[in-house]
Amino acid sequence: MKNIIVGQYIPGKSFLYKMDPRSKILALFILMVSAFVFKDITHIIYMLLGVLVILKIGGIPIMRIARGLRPIMILLLFTFTFQVLFIKTGPVILDTVLTLTTINIGIMILAIVVWYYTRRYIKSKFFYMVLVIVGILTMLSLFTPGTVISSSNLTIYEDGLLGASFIMVRLIIIVTLSTILTLTTKPTDLNLGLERILKPLNLVKINSEEIALIISIALRYIPTLLDEANKIMLAQASRGVDFTEGKFKDKVMQIISLLVPMFIISFKRSDDLANAMEARSFVPGNKRTRIHILSWQSRDTLVIVFCLLVLTATVVVRVYL
Amino acid sequence: MAIKFEQVSFQYPSFDGKNFSALENINLEISDKGEFITLIGETGSGKSTLVQHMNALLRPNTGSVTIYGIKIEKNTNKNKKIKLNPLRQKVGLVFQFPEYQLFEETVLKDIIFGPKNFGVKEDEAIKRAKEVIKHVGLTEDYLGRSPFNLSGGEQKRVSIAGILAMEPDILVLDEPTSGLDPKGRDALLELFTNIHKKLNKTIIIITHDMNTVYKYASRVVVMHDAKLVYDGLPNMLFMDENIEKWNLDLPDIIGITKQLEAKLDITFTKKPHNVNELFELMKGVL
Known part of the structure; x- marks a missing residue:
């Protein structure tokens, strides 16, 4: 519970840190649009290289980004598999028959059992899993003694593979770009930048300041509420609630015993906060001055111009090539 | 000895890698027969951390805490054979601001929640609830009410009743009287004295009120800067020259x-x- 860090900001000194949050958000937006404009695998790989160059210049370790990609690994794998299997155009790359027989089904189950019990000892669990899956598939296509139980065709087309890689690269680019933004911008700065960028929405009666305030209060209270949750868990544990075990019925009770107090505390806190803000003469919608004033510098203009050039280039490439 | 601390140290982890030391080399023995201990010390001196070790909510980083013969060490929870839950019935811990632990629809249900978790039959638990609600200075009428419509002081008493209904051998209270009016405070302290005298159970109270220490305690433990600096009779403590240094009065x-x-x-x-x-x-x- 204590290890949850909100926002991934890590302090640094590169130009990415010196940029105005507004220009960073805008640049992210423009680059994301260009990532969607590309249609060709080679072009998008050039863009991926470009993103890697940004990482290098910005002094962001690639491992940090890889860690950011981990949660969406399953999603990436999922899209990849389906793309590979369902796009059926272009030349055939691989055409094989997967055969399930009485003997290799046993080996398959054995492999899964061994994987299940040894995975905790392997450091990169994900690659271990992929390795086991690929191994099983290879065995199913090549090693087929015994009585045949069932068999199915596995055909992979070039377009399928390319399309799948294309979508993967695009997703990786988008996630990497947004990770760069959150890694190099403090949550408060991000919030302020967002507020300024959404300011035109005031014309259609959407108050960007209030949205920004809601976000910043929510961010501010996450650690506090985690702390409270921890205290309540300890208090309920003293009353015999064992959060680590129990049947389903007990689990429901355990969660209720945590959630009800959490709701009550949150309401109480928000009440107190509203009073405290009012006592300091906060009136929603009134003009407020700020401690931190964003300053747009020439480097920000430069970055935006560069991003716009990239966007133009992608559009040109898309239309004429 | 019911609870025995042996060279216990504990650090809270923090994000920047430096750990905050909350307990340093604590040695302490507590019997479950007839002790009335007050635990004092300035805020942040490690009192609450110390009492959370007494029912195995926290595990020491080094050293060991032995509670009713079960040795709690750094890696104890990894051994599934050791059940920590029964210890929490024997050592009842009332947290600071216990009113936040209330969650049931009625006071009765909330009071019997603890006993039922420890396997007490429902009718037996209800019998206990009817008894303890009177002990904490409320009437049986309260049992049918919603705990959220009570005043802060009443909520506090209900939550203490919830722990009392577990019938622990050792009752540990983290600042039980904060936020109560003088009359309520005295009534609660009288209640603890009664439990202590009639049932010969051990009571441990964290407090900042030296009058409570002097009037009720048979033993006083002083924490200062994560260390246990005094363990003995209250009379002797107030003769000690160090009490200024320990921020006591x-x-x-x-x-x-x-x-x-x-x-x-x-x-x-x-x-x-x-x-x-x-x-x-x-x-x-x-």
């Missing part, structure tokens, strides 16, 4: 006595425990 009656001694340039033969004793001493001198 004197109970009112001893303060008055010292003032009198200084002003009148006399020394009383012993330290009085209440106004009457002081009066008797004065008569003896004058």
Whole structure:
């Protein structure tokens, strides 16, 4: 519970840190649009290289980004598999028959059992899993003694593979770009930048300041509420609630015993906060001055111009090539 | 010994890698028969951390805590064979601001929640609830009410009743009287004294009120900067020269006595425990 860090900001000194949050958000937006404009695998790989160059210049370790990609690994794998299997155009790359027989089904189950019990000892669990899956598939296509139980065709087309890689690269680019933004911008700065960028929405009666305030209060209270949750868990544990075990019925009770107090505390806190803000003469919608004033510098203009050039280039490439 | 701390140290982890030391090399023995212990010390000195070790909510980073024969060490939870839950029935811990642990629809349900978790039958638990609600100075009418419509003081008493209904051998309370009016505070302390005397159970109270220490405690433990600096009789503590350094003050009656001694340039033969004793001493001198 204590290890949850909100926002991934890590302090640094590169130009990415010196940029105005507004220009960073805008640049992210423009680059994301260009990532969607590309249609060709080679072009998008050039863009991926470009993103890697940004990482290098910005002094962001690639491992940090890889860690950011981990949660969406399953999603990436999922899209990849389906793309590979369902796009059926272009030349055939691989055409094989997967055969399930009485003997290799046993080996398959054995492999899964061994994987299940040894995975905790392997450091990169994900690659271990992929390795086991690929191994099983290879065995199913090549090693087929015994009585045949069932068999199915596995055909992979070039377009399928390319399309799948294309979508993967695009997703990786988008996630990497947004990770760069959150890694190099403090949550408060991000919030302020967002507020300024959404300011035109005031014309259609959407108050960007209030949205920004809601976000910043929510961010501010996450650690506090985690702390409270921890205290309540300890208090309920003293009353015999064992959060680590129990049947389903007990689990429901355990969660209720945590959630009800959490709701009550949150309401109480928000009440107190509203009073405290009012006592300091906060009136929603009134003009407020700020401690931190964003300053747009020439480097920000430069970055935006560069991003716009990239966007133009992608559009040109898309239309004429 | 019911609870035994052996060279216990504990650090809270923090994000920047430096750990905050909350307990350093604590050695402490607590019996479950008839002790009335007050635990004092300035805020942040590690009192709450210490009591959370007493029912195995926290595990020491080094050293060990033995609770009713079960040794709790750093890696104890990894051994699934050791059940920590029964310990929490024996050592009942009432947290600071216990009112936040209330969650049931009625006071009755909330009070029997603890006992039922420890396998007490429902009707037996209800019987206990009817008893403990009177102990904490409320009436049986409260049992049907929603805990969220009670005042802060009443909520506090209900949550203490919830722990009392578990019938622990050792009752640990983290600042049970904070936020209560003087009458409620005295009533609660009388209740603890009664439990202590009638049932011969051990009571451990964290407090900042030196009068409570002086009036009720049979033993006092002082924490200062994550270390246990004093463990002994309250009388002796208030003679100690270090109490300024530990950010403690004197109970009112001893303060008055010292003032009198200084002003009148006399020394009383012993330290009085209440106004009457002081009066008797004065008569003896004058």
